[in-house]
Amino acid sequence: TAGITQAPTSQILAAGRSMTLRCTQDMRHNAMYWYRQDLGLGLRLIHYSNTAGTTGKGEVPDGYSVSRANTDDFPLTLASAVPSQTSVYFCASSQTRTGEQYFGPGTRLTVT
Amino acid sequence: AQSVTQPDIHITVSEGASLELRCNYSYGATPYLFWYVQSPGQGLQLLLKYFSGDTLVQGIKGFEAEFKRSQSSFNLRKPSVHWSDAAEYFCAVAGGADGLTFGKGTHLIIQP
Numbered sequence: 484t485a486g487i488t489q490a491p492t493s494q495i496l497a498a499g500r501s502m503t504l505r506c507t508q509d510m511r512h513n514a515m516y517w518y519r520q521d522l523g524l525g526l527r528l529i530h531y532s533n534t535a536g537t538t539g540k541g542e543v544p545d546g547y548s549v550s551r552a553n554t555d556d557f558p559l560t561l562a563s564a565v566p567s568q569t570s571v572y573f574c575a576s577s578q579t580r581t582g583e584q585y586f587g588p589g590t591r592l593t594v595t
Numbered sequence: 596a597q598s599v600t601q602p603d604i605h606i607t608v609s610e611g612a613s614l615e616l617r618c619n620y621s622y623g624a625t626p627y628l629f630w631y632v633q634s635p636g637q638g639l640q641l642l643l644k645y646f647s648g649d650t651l652v653q654g655i656k657g658f659e660a661e662f663k664r665s666q667s668s669f670n671l672r673k674p675s676v677h678w679s680d681a682a683e684y685f686c687a688v689a690g691g692a693d694g695l696t697f698g699k700g701t702h703l704i705i706q707p
Contacts, residue, residue: 525700526697526700528694531694539692539693573638577694580689580692580693582689583629584641584694585641586639586640
């Protein structure tokens with residue numbers, strides 16, 4: 484099985500433009516997460532979803548939105564990108580919110 | 596709220612030497628604990644986890660970790676490191692509505 488896939492692998496985006504980062508899992512996990520990883524700051528949770536139809540805000544949600552229309556997909560949208568959103572973005576999933584998380588390969592986003 | 600501290604930002608170890616990476620957590624109840632490894636340019640991979648039972652946990656790639664409740668620690672060990680172990684290592688604790696809380700990571704450098 485593929486596990487978790489993310490698209491695109493990398494992207495250069497002009498400031499002010501919008502973009503959706505895609506995340507799909509094939510493990511039928513209930514919970515999904517979006518993190519950003521920045522040097523020296525580790526992983527910071529942006530948004531999460533404990534089950535389809537519900538979402539919650541993480542540590543750094545401003546400027547990002549998510550939706551969870553079904554179990555498999557959890558897209559992350561930047562409505563109007565700013566340079567501080569330059570980062571590596573990881574999607575993850577877990578069967579339960581206390582269980583181990585499985586990570587995708589990441590999307591490297593540069594906002595210019 | 597739960598938290599994780601990894602006191603060492605960088606650690607340098609000679610190839611073939613033993614390794615111990617420190618992790619301290621803060622959590623009110625019995626914690627679920629995890630260690631992840633991230634190789635350059637890749638997502639996070641689960642090394643091992645502790646949920647209950649034996650406090651010495653075996654993981655993949657020859658790693659183990661010991662849960663010590665009295666010290667609120669979950670240190671990662673390996674008896675003999677290989678050059679391929681050079682990576683970023685993250686400790687995490689489960690709790691709360693938003694899944695895992697990660698430490699900021701320890702960067703492991705292997706000297707030949």
